[in-house]
Structure formats: C-alpha cells, structure tokens
Amino acid sequence: MSVQDAEATPPTPPEESGPAPGPIADARRNPWLAWGGWLVRRLGLAVLTLWLVSILVFLATAALGDPVKAILGKDAETAGGRANQIREQLHLDQSLWERYWHWLGGLLTGDPGTSVANGYPVGQLIGDRVLNSAVLVAVAAIVIIPLSFGVALLCARTRGGRVDQGIQVVLLTLAGLPEFIIGIVLVAVFSTVVLHLLPAVTISAGGDSPWAKPGSMILPVATLVLAVAPYVIRIMRSTLLEVLDSDYVELARLKGVPEKVVLRRHALRNAIVPGIQVIALQLAWLAGGIVVVEYLFSYPGVGASLVDSVRNSDVPMVQALAMIIAAVYVVVNLVADVLSILCTPRARTAITA
Structure with a gap:
C-alpha cells in the first residue's frame, strides 16, 4: 500500500465504551425500569416489616397467659361450655405456630377472627372505627x-x-x-x-x-x-x-x-x-x-x-x-x-x- 493510499484511507473509529448489556444498562436507558426496581424493593421491605411485626404482635399476646382465664376470671374452671367455646374459637388446642399461621392466613384473606367479647367478626366491628x-x-x-x-x-x-x-x-x-x-x-x-x-x-x-x-x-x-x-x-x-x-x-x-x-x-x-x-x-x-x-x-x-x-x-x-x-x-x-x-x-x- 502506497503512502497516498494510506493517507486516503479513513481511520477506523475507536469502539465506544459503554455499559455492559444487562439489567443495569437497561435501567440506565429506561428510568421507569429503575424506578420500578426501587419501588419493588421498598414494597418488599414494607411487607417484610409487617410480617415481623405480625410475629411480635402474636407472640406478645400469646405471652399474656391463658386468655380463657383472663376473659372468664374466677369462673374459668366452672364455666366448662363457655371455656371450651373460647378455646375452640382461639384454636388453643393447636401448637403456637399452628395458631400463628392460622391467624396470619385469616389476616391476609380479610378474616382476622371473631371478637371474644361480642361474638361478631372483627372486621365488622372495626370497620367504622378505622x-x-x-x-x-x-x-x-x-x-x-x-x-x-x-x-x-x-x-x-x-x-x-x-x-x-x-x-x-x-x-x-x-x-x-x-x-x-x-x-x-x-x-x-x-x-x-x-x-x-x-x-x-x-x-x-x-x-x-x-x-x-x-x-x-x-x-x-x-x-x-x-x-x-x-x-x-x-x-x-x-x-x-x-x-x-x-x-x-x-x-x-x-x-x-x-x-x-x-x-x-x-x-x-x-x-x-x-x-x-x-x-x-x-x-x-x-x-x-x-x-x-x-x-x-x-x-x-x-x-x-x-x-x-x-x-x-x-x-x-x-x-x-x-x-x-x-x-x-x-x-x-x-x-x-x-x-x-x-x-x-x-x-x-x-x-x-
């Protein structure tokens, strides 16, 4: 190749350096994707927080003692039918974790249980109060x-x-x-x-x-x-x-x-x-x-x-x-x-x- 040909040949442009293909590069090109990822992470943390709170709430209420004695007081031993009804309603015949998962499942499906004091569904009682x-x-x-x-x-x-x-x-x-x-x-x-x-x-x-x-x-x-x-x-x-x-x-x-x-x-x-x-x-x-x-x-x-x-x-x-x-x-x-x-x-x- 002659000197004239080398001078006439345009130089090859260098390869542009950019972000490697992948989810990070897609997020940089699409701000909505980055916002969506951030929001999903925040929602995940929120759900995790509520789940941990549910464990603490359930364990705290379970640590208060026998709810039948707390509700009926001195009549807990003599009120056999009422005591059995409360135990069945609160699933006290099950283990602690079985009761928790049963309560959490009802909470997620919109059925937090039945009020022991009134006998009405909890959701019906607290709707107007909320x-x-x-x-x-x-x-x-x-x-x-x-x-x-x-x-x-x-x-x-x-x-x-x-x-x-x-x-x-x-x-x-x-x-x-x-x-x-x-x-x-x-x-x-x-x-x-x-x-x-x-x-x-x-x-x-x-x-x-x-x-x-x-x-x-x-x-x-x-x-x-x-x-x-x-x-x-x-x-x-x-x-x-x-x-x-x-x-x-x-x-x-x-x-x-x-x-x-x-x-x-x-x-x-x-x-x-x-x-x-x-x-x-x-x-x-x-x-x-x-x-x-x-x-x-x-x-x-x-x-x-x-x-x-x-x-x-x-x-x-x-x-x-x-x-x-x-x-x-x-x-x-x-x-x-x-x-x-x-x-x-x-x-x-x-x-x-």
Missing part, C-alpha cells in the same frame, strides 16, 4: 401542615426578634406537655370551668358518624394539633434558617431579590423535603397517639376500641388493631420516601444512575 380515626387524623393533618409551614416562615423571617422568641417559648411549653394534659386543659377552658362553648366528649347519635356534629370534634382535633405541630414547626424553622444562611440565598439577596421572594422561592422550596419527612413521622405517630386522645374524649375510633379490647382481654381485636396501626406506620413512611425522592432531583438522578 374510618372514624382516619377522618380525625386527616382533619388534624389538614390543620397541622399549613399551620406549621406558616408559623415556621414567620419565625424564620423574624429570627431573633420578640415574635420569634415568644413563639419559641410557646412551642417549647407545648412540646413538654403530653397530649392528655393538653386535652384536659382544653376541656377545662372550653367545656367546664372558664367557658361552656364546646362539648367535653364526642357526641354522636346511634349509628351516626362523629363528624355529623362538628362541634364535638373541635377539641380532639385541637389536642392533636397542639401535640404535633410544635415538633414540626421547630424542625421546619431550623431547616429554613439553615437554607437562609447558604451562599445561593445570599447571592439572591445581593441581586436585589425581595426577602419575601427569597423565603418563598428559595428557602421554602429547599425545606420541603425535611418537612415531608417530619410530617410523615408525626402523622405515623398519630396512628398510635390517638389512643389516648380518643379515650379522653370518648371518640369512637381505633384508640378507644384498642383500650376496650385490652380491658376485655379480647385477643383477636387487639391483634387486628395493632396490625392496623403498624400498617399505617409503614404506609406513611413509604409515601414520605416517594414524595421526598420526587421533590429531590439529586435523589431521582441517583436512582436512575
């Missing part, structure tokens, strides 16, 4: 979220001032009080001693929902708001102050951007993800925290049913209600993780990378 508690938590969350963001913005805008210091004193005071103390104070102020504006307990006619009389829901909702909002406001305030001290916010100020715009467009937007996490944790806490509040105000929800079931040694009811509360925890945290990733571009890139 709805009532869900409404109570939803109303409290609708109040907590905008209130927390608004007060946190006010504190960040008046940092170190009298308004900020006064709000911090109130928040610290409320954070140091348990929810039943807050509820008792609200009842004393608005229902008994000072004012007579609101009912001290939830009033609902037979078969009616609690929200049929909205006035009787004000004190339970206010108790939950005052018990949860201080934690959310304080964390949101700290996050906003950290963002306001960052370099890019200072650059926006030097460019002449008004402080209201800086708070709304820069600080609040970057504080949303920590806010989602703390709100999710507090809403998950409400699933168990409403036990005290519902019992205090005689609210017909999951909390009051759980207290009555423990008092009556109604094992199937206690197990079903405990699993419902655990499921709320898991679902709320899963939703919070998804929302946090959707609001964080860096996290979305990390999943699809």
Whole structure:
C-alpha cells in the first residue's frame, strides 16, 4: 500500500465504551425500569416489616397467659361450655405456630377472627372505627401542615426578634406537655370551668358518624394539633434558617431579590423535603397517639376500641388493631420516601444512575 493510499484511507473509529448489556444498562436507558426496581424493593421491605411485626404482635399476646382465664376470671374452671367455646374459637388446642399461621392466613384473606367479647367478626366491628380515626387524623393533618409551614416562615423571617422568641417559648411549653394534659386543659377552658362553648366528649347519635356534629370534634382535633405541630414547626424553622444562611440565598439577596421572594422561592422550596419527612413521622405517630386522645374524649375510633379490647382481654381485636396501626406506620413512611425522592432531583438522578 502506497503512502497516498494510506493517507486516503479513513481511520477506523475507536469502539465506544459503554455499559455492559444487562439489567443495569437497561435501567440506565429506561428510568421507569429503575424506578420500578426501587419501588419493588421498598414494597418488599414494607411487607417484610409487617410480617415481623405480625410475629411480635402474636407472640406478645400469646405471652399474656391463658386468655380463657383472663376473659372468664374466677369462673374459668366452672364455666366448662363457655371455656371450651373460647378455646375452640382461639384454636388453643393447636401448637403456637399452628395458631400463628392460622391467624396470619385469616389476616391476609380479610378474616382476622371473631371478637371474644361480642361474638361478631372483627372486621365488622372495626370497620367504622378505622374510618372514624382516619377522618380525625386527616382533619388534624389538614390543620397541622399549613399551620406549621406558616408559623415556621414567620419565625424564620423574624429570627431573633420578640415574635420569634415568644413563639419559641410557646412551642417549647407545648412540646413538654403530653397530649392528655393538653386535652384536659382544653376541656377545662372550653367545656367546664372558664367557658361552656364546646362539648367535653364526642357526641354522636346511634349509628351516626362523629363528624355529623362538628362541634364535638373541635377539641380532639385541637389536642392533636397542639401535640404535633410544635415538633414540626421547630424542625421546619431550623431547616429554613439553615437554607437562609447558604451562599445561593445570599447571592439572591445581593441581586436585589425581595426577602419575601427569597423565603418563598428559595428557602421554602429547599425545606420541603425535611418537612415531608417530619410530617410523615408525626402523622405515623398519630396512628398510635390517638389512643389516648380518643379515650379522653370518648371518640369512637381505633384508640378507644384498642383500650376496650385490652380491658376485655379480647385477643383477636387487639391483634387486628395493632396490625392496623403498624400498617399505617409503614404506609406513611413509604409515601414520605416517594414524595421526598420526587421533590429531590439529586435523589431521582441517583436512582436512575
């Protein structure tokens, strides 16, 4: 080959290096595949968590002793027919693990058992109670979220001032009080001693929902708001102050951007993800925290049913209600993780990378 031919021949382009074929390369080319894999893993962890919780709940209730003696008391030895009926209903003639698998199978098929105290299916008894508690938590969350963001913005805008210091004193005071103390104070102020504006307990006619009389829901909702909002406001305030001290916010100020715009467009937007996490944790806490509040105000929800079931040694009811509360925890945290990733571009890139 002559020199002219060698110069005329175009050079062979080097082979492009890229990801090896396989599921990782497919996930990089298709973001939906990466998202699907991440979601499947999270759902698998959620199912595993609930399964472990079911074992703990069942073992904890089994460790309480003989439920027949707990239910019948001193008459357990003489009430032969009733005692045998309860033993057959709770499958006490089987081994521990056989009882567990029988209970878990019924739980997965929508049949958590029959109430020992009432003789009715557990699902029928707790259906309306779960709805009532869900409404109570939803109303409290609708109040907590905008209130927390608004007060946190006010504190960040008046940092170190009298308004900020006064709000911090109130928040610290409320954070140091348990929810039943807050509820008792609200009842004393608005229902008994000072004012007579609101009912001290939830009033609902037979078969009616609690929200049929909205006035009787004000004190339970206010108790939950005052018990949860201080934690959310304080964390949101700290996050906003950290963002306001960052370099890019200072650059926006030097460019002449008004402080209201800086708070709304820069600080609040970057504080949303920590806010989602703390709100999710507090809403998950409400699933168990409403036990005290519902019992205090005689609210017909999951909390009051759980207290009555423990008092009556109604094992199937206690197990079903405990699993419902655990499921709320898991679902709320899963939703919070998804929302946090959707609001964080860096996290979305990390999943699809």
